[in-house]
Amino acid sequence: MTGEGASRGDAPGDALAAAMARVALGDRDAFAEVYDAMAPKVLGVTRAVLRNPSLAEEVAQEVMVELWRQAGRFDPSAGSVGAWAATIAHRRAVDRVRSVRAREDREDRVAAGENRTAYDEVSEQVLQHDDETRVRAALGGLTELQRETVLLAYWGGRTSTEISQRLGVPVPTVKTRLRDGLARLRADMSRQDADLPGPTAAGAPSGRSERSQRSVRRTT
Amino acid sequence: MSEHDLTAAYAVDALTPEEALRAEQHLAGCATCRAELAELREVLADAIAPATPSPAMRERVFAALDDVEQLPPAPSVDETRPDESRPEPPGRPKPEGSPDELSLRRDRRLAQGRSQGRSQGRSQGRPGGRRWLPAVAAAAAAVLVAGAALSGWAALRWREEAQHAQEVALAIAQVASAPDAVTVVAQNDGAQWASTHVMASAELGEAVIMPTGVSEAPRGHDWQLWWVTGSSARPAGLLSGGTPEVLEGAPDGATAVAVTLEPAGGSSAPTTTPVAVYPLGA
Numbered sequence: 134m135t136g137e138g139a140s141r142g143d144a145p146g147d148a149l150a151a152a153m154a155r156v157a158l159g160d161r162d163a164f165a166e167v168y169d170a171m172a173p174k175v176l177g178v179t180r181a182v183l184r185n186p187s188l189a190e191e192v193a194q195e196v197m198v199e200l201w202r203q204a205g206r207f208d209p210s211a212g213s214v215g216a217w218a219a220t221i222a223h224r225r226a227v228d229r230v231r232s233v234r235a236r237e238d239r240e241d242r243v244a245a246g247e248n249r250t251a252y253d254e255v256s257e258q259v260l261q262h263d264d265e266t267r268v269r270a271a272l273g274g275l276t277e278l279q280r281e282t283v284l285l286a287y288w289g290g291r292t293s294t295e296i297s298q299r300l301g302v303p304v305p306t307v308k309t310r311l312r313d314g315l316a317r318l319r320a321d322m323s324r325q326d327a328d329l330p331g332p333t334a335a336g337a338p339s340g341r342s343e344r345s346q347r348s349v350r351r352t353t
Numbered sequence: 354m355s356e357h358d359l360t361a362a363y364a365v366d367a368l369t370p371e372e373a374l375r376a377e378q379h380l381a382g383c384a385t386c387r388a389e390l391a392e393l394r395e396v397l398a399d400a401i402a403p404a405t406p407s408p409a410m411r412e413r414v415f416a417a418l419d420d421v422e423q424l425p426p427a428p429s430v431d432e433t434r435p436d437e438s439r440p441e442p443p444g445r446p447k448p449e450g451s452p453d454e455l456s457l458r459r460d461r462r463l464a465q466g467r468s469q470g471r472s473q474g475r476s477q478g479r480p481g482g483r484r485w486l487p488a489v490a491a492a493a494a495a496v497l498v499a500g501a502a503l504s505g506w507a508a509l510r511w512r513e514e515a516q517h518a519q520e521v522a523l524a525i526a527q528v529a530s531a532p533d534a535v536t537v538v539a540q541n542d543g544a545q546w547a548s549t550h551v552m553a554s555a556e557l558g559e560a561v562i563m564p565t566g567v568s569e570a571p572r573g574h575d576w577q578l579w580w581v582t583g584s585s586a587r588p589a590g591l592l593s594g595g596t597p598e599v600l601e602g603a604p605d606g607a608t609a610v611a612v613t614l615e616p617a618g619g620s621s622a623p624t625t626t627p628v629a630v631y632p633l634g635a
Binding site: 157159161164165168172173174176177178180181189190193194197198201202203204205206211212213215216217218219220223224227228232235236271272283286287290291292293294296307308309311312314315316318319322323 | 358359360361362364365366367368369372391392393394395396397398399400401402403404405406407410411413414415417418421422423424527556557
């Protein structure tokens with residue numbers, strides 16, 4: 134598999150995009166194909182964010198029905214079926230986790246030590262129980278601060294404002310860490326895709342990204 | 354921090370609804386950021402470890418398909434139009450945010466609209482108002498059917514309307530599936546408002562109104578919705594004829610939803626006696 138930017142032109146992806154076109158016309162066999170390919174990813178997203186397995190499955194189920202409903206809107210030129218499904222799944226999961234959290238926060242005021250706990254939980258789940266070694270490797274390339282921020286945002290479903298409060302840093306710093314962290318993640322993962330030994334992925338000249346990475350490490 | 358820098362936070366859904374809107378406006382006009390967003394979404398999707406769904410989930414999903422009105426594929430005449438509002442390949446300018454962004458704005462607003470510190474004590478045990486869904490789907494479908502015969506600018510206009518109907522339908526589905534969803538009827542059931550209901554979820558901080566048999570407001574006027582708290586009222590948007598609508602803003606402790614007839618475009622405070630009042634308290 135070669136990761137080349139937004140639309141990864143690998144054959145399974147093309148077949149899936151073609152299946153989506155048939156799903157849009159109400160073809161259930163095509164949806165079965167999409168379901169089998171996408172449900173594990175969608176559940177992976179909702180479980181990462183929601184953690185409660187039954188809630189995660191409930192939301193994943195809603196998302197899969199959404200894929201059926203919105204199939205006519207899927208545009209293969211805008212990205213892969215996987216990215217489309219994961220985007221919808223993440224939004225749904227985040228929406229739900231914020232709802233649940235708002236209720237919990239009302240019932241039980243935030244305890245002093247929660248900052249650490251929230252991050253530890255997310256971190257532990259992603260980095261220790263996550264069997265995707267490439268993810269671990271990619272996140273491993275981030276600075277500690279970037280990793281913490283990316284984990285709290287994508288896996289923890291936190292807003293940048295919440296992260297700012299939890300980590301005690303200004304909101305713009307959170308956004309900068311997200312930007313730099315995701316840029317790093319992207320570079321690392323496309324390097325893994327390309328299976329190259331050096332940091333030359335995504336068109337970055339060799340050495341340059343390493344250097345900027347170090348400067349990020351110093352300044353954030 | 355420039356608008357470009359919002360893309361990453363947008364990609365991980367870490368923005369407030371206001372920021373997300375700003376990001377979307379920026380994305381609509383910035384091919385570089387759209388390309389970056391597309392790439393980040395691929396990366397994030399890749400970064401998630403898949404999980405194994407239960408066979409029961411598969412059964413439930415397939416069983417649910419019967420009740421779901423699919424959005425129609427974009428009309429083929431539109432496929433090649435340069436002003437198509439569907440997302441285009443990175444690098445080409447496009448006039449609108451991509452559909453998923455637009456449709457998901459509703460999700461964000463819902464997330465944001467959740468009121469803080471509202472009493473949970475009056476949550477009703479009623480399982481969500483799913484019976485509304487067919488009606489809503491029908492309303493959305495009516496818009497779609499009406500648009501199917503159009504072309505050119507009319508088709509674009511129709512697409513906007515369809516998009517809105519779609520957003521409303523999604524919001525209604527969310528309110529309906531909230532565990533604390535309640536459906537209320539008008540206190541003062543004036544003739545044409547007797548069959549119109551408001552469905553609300555305190556947990557989501559959202560309410561939707563489902564007009565039935567409501568006529569268009571007289572020429573030069575609009576039906577306006579209000580959040581009522583005690584003796585004060587906050588604007589909650591306009592109601593256009595017989596289409597379901599999501600109330601704008603959050604209840605923030607509102608005790609009722611009211612409808613008044615206002616000069617076209619609405620007022621900042623009610624200027625007439627409400628034609629319908631929907632008590633939100635249990």
